[in-house]
Amino acid sequence: MNCTAVMTFPTTINHQLDGREKHIDPVFKFAYPQTMHMFDFVNATPNMFHSNTWGYGRPDGTFEKSMMKDYQDEIIDIAASAIFILRNRIPYVNFYQKLPTAAAFTFRPPPLSSVKNIYLLPYNPDVWMACAAILVIFFVTFYIITYMEKRMPEIKQKSNTSMTDLDNRLADLVHMDISVMCQQGMEAEPSSLGGRIATYIMLLSTLFLFIAYSANILTLMQSTSDNINNMEALYNSKIKIGVEDVPYSRFLLRAADEPIMQKIYQERIAPPGKPSSYINPLEGVRRIRSEFYAFHAETTVIYKFIEQEFLESEKCGLSEIEYFKVAPCTTCRKTSPYKEIFANGSAYIIKFYNGFSIN
Structure with a gap:
């Protein structure tokens, strides 16, 4: 059975199931074990294709060479990587399970004394x-x-x-x-x-x-400010912003329709005529520690580097603002003859991992 896996880092192919380098390609490594269970469930052998992007579509309705292109051309029945729900993907894909992943802006809140007159705060x-x-x-x-x-x-x-x-x-x-x-x-x-x-x-x-x-x-x-708790406060704070350099971050942030997110993207992330703020996670985490800086990445990725770079006392002072409210989902081809089997197998796997027994 044909299947496509999206790997944005070349070393991922060597660590698909061994639990190493969990911070690299976490979306793939969340979905890949479940997909292997799915093949066992349907008693099939995977014929794996590889791609470096999920596919976001062209103006004419087609997809560039990607996992979605394989779905559109009906080459594959299932994918070994999770994918976000987008309008142009719905005609070709069935989404059947959300993965427990999250992406957020992580930063160190500024000292309270930098945003308020602390000499008036002790008493109301x-x-x-x-x-x-x-x-x-x-x-x-x-x-x-x-x-x-x-x-x-x-x-x-x-x-x-x-x-x-x-x-x-x-x-x-x-x-x-x-x-x-x-x-x-x-x-x-x-x-x-x-x-x-x-x-x-x-x-x-x-x-x-x-x-x-x-x-x-x-x-x-010694206190920090809790005023930066939403996207508008993040924009008004004049904090520097960086984003993990992965394809889905580039697309989803650019395609955001909220006015405040458009301002953040156009003025802080990818301002016209200036270098963009897409950087690797290690550099982003180091800048969080040394600057007034917010870095957007998948939390599994960013906390791996925070564990390496931050002191224990510094970790407790971090704050997060989650922007993407939708999680990536595992998928199968909408016209696949196995889609009902995949749906049942997905439900079985979910119940098994949640500790339910199935008769």
Whole structure:
């Protein structure tokens, strides 16, 4: 039975079933074992053809030399590589099982301090207003206390000879409020018992506020921003973008119909008159580590190189944005006399690997 396998790397043919180099041609290596099980299911021997592309179609409706060309010419009955569902492929192909693969933009989120004013973040607006209200209350309280002290004969006589007694001038009271809030101490203080008690309460209150603020600011300085969580945020962030150099990435990104994806493709990935951003995965992963850079690739591929290039502490800080919501599927020829057998065999294989028993 004729079958076509798409291999974009020449070394793939040496590692089809041995589990080595899983990051190379992962779409093929996901589908190939299932296809071999399918041949066992129908008791057939594969006559394997090889291609380096899946086939994306010409304006006249034909396909270039590819796996889809073999389907169109009815040369093969089944393919050993998965393929994405496209409108021009549907007349020639039956799609019967999605593969558990995913492609995403992977990047290191920027530090929170680069996108927000972290000095305002430790407290929410309500807490900041409460702090301001406390300062006003302390100001009014100490104004009243110092005003009353100036009218008490024993304190008035003492304040004439002491430089550490707090006066009730507005400038002195404002200076005291700011100094205490910033934990800088007081150069003057009330002389009465009530004034000393009020001073103690103010110092203790501002101490707790200062400790909470300092703890939060230290955490925020080490935090990363989570604002880049969709394609529009990715575009607006001005992050550099790269894409794995494989045929399906070139086609699917170029054919995207969403306006934001068209902007990303035309301005960041393949700008007219400038070098494109298609690179190999190893270079992409190294740039993720060293730059503000997002790299699009199949996750099996990219995390293989991340394991090699990143420290353990760096891996936890990575973020992903998945763009392709459709997974590649295993296929057979729509006019094949074996298509019902392939459909039943596919269902059998799925249930077997999911742990179901079939009577």
